[in-house]
Amino acid sequence: MSGLILTHARFQLIETSRTPIAIIGSAIWPAASMLAFVVPYAGDDPHFATYATASMLTFAVMSTNLFQYGVGVADDRVQPWDPYVRTLAAGALPRFAGRLLAGLALMAVALLPVVLISAFLTAATLSPFRFLLAILTTALIAIPFILMGLAIGYSLPPKAAVVVAQVLFLPLAFGGGLMTAPGWAPGFVDTVAPYLPTGGSVRLMWAAVGEYPFSPTAVVSLLTWTIALAGVALWAYRRDEGRRFS
Template sequence: MSGLIRTHTRFQLLETSRTPIAIIGSAIWPAASMLAFVVPYAGDDPHFANATTASMLTFAVMSTNLFQYGVGVADDRVQPWDPYVRTLAAGALPRFAGRLLAGLALMAVALLPVVLISAFLTAASLSPARFLLAALAITFIAVPFILMGLAIGYSMPPKAAVVVAQVLFLPLAFGGGLMSAPGWAPGFVETVGPYLPTGGAVRLMWAAVGEAPIRPVSVVSLITWTAALAGVAWWAYRRDEGRRFS
């Protein structure tokens, strides 16, 4: 099984690398947002820089996974190769695991410029323990957005998936408070933010970098969204399988 997972992961990475703009594009948008919204305002305040960097990292996690899986999976489904692979005896697990690992690798590429900009152009500073905790938090918060992307990709054709991903993108980012630091968002964002997947994710990141306490409501919200999106993604996959292969 591990060999099949490695094969599918390598295939996904090779396929993506054949379109370099897909990799470059996933890294440019978070980096540009960092340069536009964090560097000019973070100044020499390490706490503000830490918090806003955590916000931009969450922003990058959401955008990368939403489009990587939402649009990518929808596009794969209309290619002749996808129906063939789904008829093989290996089953769905190696394909899902391979897509997940490849997506995490591409997400790391998108996050790297944000980390470098924060390290060299702001006063952000983390201890090794906090850095490791933030890395673990990133892995955790990526899960609901991966599932959201899979739900979109397996339930919609490519043109619809692009529109839905774009429509969800900005409201989730703004409503969750990704455009600000703790306590800086408008009042209604502070009210509804913890109940959105983006709000739960960014508040966990703020806690990981030591700039806000852990809020139980955000953690519960994030876990609830993860479970719900897992159900929707599984339903979309089985629905697509029943329509195309029954």
């Protein structure tokens, strides 16, 4: 089973590498935001630079998974190869696990420029323990956005999936408070953010990298979003399977 999973992951990475802009594009927005907003305005302040980096990492996690799975899965569904693979005896698990591994690898590529910019161009600092905690938190907060992408990808055709991902992209980022450090967002954003998946995620990241207080509300909200999005993704997958293979 592990061999099949790695084979599917390798196939996904090879397919994506044939369109390099798909890899570069996922890293541009977070890196550009770091260079435009964090480095010149908060780069000399260790406190705010660290929190702003955590915000940009959350931004990269959200955008990469939303487009990688949302648009990528929708595009795969219209290719002749996808119906063939879904009829093989191995089942859906190797495909899903392989896509997950490939997506995490691409997400790491998108996160790397943000980390490098923060390390060399800002005063942000982390202890080894905080750095490890941030890595674990990054993997954790990726789950709801992977599920969101899968729900979009299995529900919509490619052109519609692109539009929906773009429509969700900025409102989730702004509404979740990803564009500011803690306490800098407008009042209505601070009120709404903990109940959005982006807001819950960035609050976990802030708590991982600094002394930001742990928010039970954000955790419960993020868990609720994860369960709900898992249900939608599963429903969309089964509906697509029923329409095309029944």
